[in-house]
């Protein structure tokens with residue numbers, strides 16, 4: 001599996017490109033010569049990034065200010081993507097909430113499911129028929145190590161990322177031989193605005209610097225893995241250890257351990 005060749009007409013789409021891993025994915029794709037469609041709610045940030053990337057790399061960069069949790073806005077974007085030559089889709093936008101589910105804002109929890117799972121499904125379904133017809137395309141899905149294990153104190157997020165992880169790995173096998181690839185990016189802690197959005201004040205103190213990965217390193221590992229047709233990319237030693245413990249520790253053991261961990265960080 002290799003990535004489709006960038007052309008003046010095709011596009012790489014990055015959701016959640018206004019910050020963190022998504023901004024770094026956009027940068028990495030522009031450096032590789034891809035013209036882009038950048039998606040997030042903060043269109044002003046996307047425009048600043050678009051101007052910088054087109055000046056630095058000579059690519060065309062389009063901006064779509066879109067709330068992917070809003071079904072009408074998302075449908076408009078999905079319809080547009082279905083009608084265009086999309087070479088690469090990076091389904092990356094997402095956020096988390098922490099705390100016991102019964103205490104959390106039900107609307108924000110539902111928004112999380114809509115963004116982290118339903119939007120990933122929707123946009124993938126929009127671009128997939130075109131990719132399969134062209135026998136070329138690549139889909140990156142940003143899941144998480146949180147999706148490998150139960151998340152008491154982080155239940156909605158863990159469940160949405162379990163969807164993302166399983167969906168990506170299922171598709172990857174389903175698409176074998178079609179010329180279309182699908183890779184899961186399943187990071188552990190990455191320094192971005194993620195913690196601020198989730199209102200996590202203690203995470204920084206709990207985890208030493210050495211355990212964090214930069215957004216740039218996570219994005220580069222993801223794009224290298226996508227180009228190689230890798231099933232799953234897990235950037236950094238800590239995330240690799242989390243993956244093994246999350247997948248192989250008995251649920252009855254890891255559940256209470258993670259409950260204690262999440263209580264410390266919230």
Ligand SMILES: NC(=O)c1ccc[n+]([C@@H]2O[C@H](COP(=O)([O-])OP(=O)(O)OC[C@H]3O[C@@H](n4cnc5c(N)ncnc54)[C@H](OP(=O)(O)O)[C@@H]3O)[C@@H](O)[C@H]2O)c1
Pocket residue numbers: 015016017018019020021022039040041042043066067068069070092093094095096115142143144145186187188189190191192193194195197215
């Ligand atoms: N950082 C970590 O430790 C970590 C670990 C594992 C997995 N991840 C995953 O990595 C992905 C990227 O997160 P990040 O760490 O880069 O966090 P981030 O810096 O907070 O970026 C999140 C991006 O998602 C966008 N977004 C949020 N809500 C949206 C909505 N309703 N519609 C459209 N876009 C929306 C944000 O843009 P706007 O606010 O402008 O809309 C922003 O561009 C997420 O899926 C996250 O779950 C992160």
